[in-house]
Amino acid sequence: MSIKEKYALTDEGVRNVKLGAIWTAVSNLVVFAGMGIIFLAMSQFVASLTEGAPLPDIMPYAIGLAAFILILFFTEDKAYHYQYGVIYQESGRQRIGLAERLRKLPQAFFGRRDLADLTETIMGDVATIEHAYSHVLPELYGAYITIGIAAVGLVVFDWRLAIAALWSCPIGLALLFGSRRFLAPVMRATRMKGLAVSEDIQEALECVREVRATNQEERYLDGIRADIDAAEKQTIKGELFTGICVNGAQVVMRLGLATTILAGAAFIVDGTSDFMTLFAFLLVVSRIYAPFDQCLMLIAELFAAKTASARMQSFYDEPLATGGETYEPAGHDIVFDHVGFSYNDGEQVLEDVSFTAKEGEVTALVGPSGSGKSTCSKLAARFWDASSGTITVGGVDVSTVDPEVLLGDFAAVFQDVLLFDDTVMGNIRLGRRDATDEEVLAAARAANCDEFVERMPQGYQTMIGENGSRLSGGERQRISIARALLKGAPVVLLDEATASLDVENETKVQEALSRLLAGKTVIVIAHRMRTVMSADKVVVLDGGRVAEQGSPAELMAKGGLFARMVGLQTQSAEWAL
């Protein structure tokens, strides 16, 4: 496996790791060169002390040391640049790559992975790799290169002492990487426990209102505490395991120093070596493990990075929602032809659903809760792909069209309105980014937004808070309607579009809607029969199947499920508390 795959790096990232490793190795070798200068000076001083030779001229050594410091500064600066300087660009590229990928993934993927998990991958996993990338990877590869070159030098100098010094490096590293098999599951478990805590906190923040309203704070906090405790225990276990493995490997490596002293002493005694050779070896050997020290301390990060990159890779392994960019429909009739569907291979939600929503007509989907109305509208816009049968828009099979291209023809107002922490104007303009202020204001007026926007301190320039937290349900929905109106797409999906509006507002919005929806293909999902009665066609769903379809009058005359639902709603409307 290449390092590109192992650590989910971009091509630029791989290039930078290689350059970082090379500069780290050069820097390490420069340190050895510095030691060479010290060694030469020492041997001349020793010679003058022991053999009465004249004292050496200090100048060349002083110049050598000054050059050494300058070169070391230069090479360290280069190594630092490739290790730390460019890492933030790499993380940026990784995050943008993931976000781009997410944009193209089918909805089915989001059904399987929850929000905390996805955010953790984009932020947490990339940060883990970032740390391993900056602190470990170039150091580790640089250390391999350094030790390789130093080993050649030592063997040439004295092969016997070289063996005594270097035997411990491969054994120490083999022990460490061998223990990865035990470490990897521990690291993975630590990551998953940490993720569970993030999920808990995210859920607690999202549901804070419901938790308070139902007096569940204590119970909720107990759950979070239990997960934090479990994460803490697992983290300690992980640290302990890593500590044992890393320290074990370091001790084994350092044994090389001891065997060098023992072997050197023995060779001096039998006269096959001398003190200065042993001194040179000890200088080099004491430094040879240093490049490994920092990366060994952080080796756990490298293992954690592999878990993180596997999680990132799962985004890339997921098949994309593909489709052609050319989309030339003949009109915008939407035809469901024997459509079957289940979410993530679960229970069958739609079965043999066939109906046509004609251009220029309002087609109402009705039926009991959970009968599959929203699912039908989402399949039409290819948020999901049908499991069987086909859905066409203007004769074009939607599964053959790039989802982003197809969505250009759809405007949607769903129950769960999504708003951004931006101004009212900015939120409506999302419908069409190049719309002029006048067009945005016209759409807002048509959706009856004026009435509440005028009461806001800065009118349409007022910030509405995260996901429109400062707006009521009805106000949020009117912004969403304005957005859909501004888009002016030929197909409009309305899911309970007027559910949060009071009677007066509903009438106003309905007027605006009917004026502006004229001539388009409109699919409305509404529980209220009053809305449905004005539709051109009604498709009644029951348990994922089409129970009946036709004009409201035809269905009333038939006396089936639709007529019964209308009857029930009329009765309940007459009830009073």
Ligand SMILES: Nc1ncnc2c1ncn2[C@@H]1O[C@H](COP(=O)(O)OP(=O)(O)OP(=O)(O)O)[C@@H](O)[C@H]1O
């Ligand atoms: N994202 C999803 N993943 C798994 N199952 C889902 C998902 N969305 C809906 N379902 C299931 O599919 C079935 C149909 O749901 P759908 O939302 O289409 O019904 P609906 O008729 O629009 O209901 P309602 O009127 O209550 O909004 C339900 O049983 C629901 O639990």
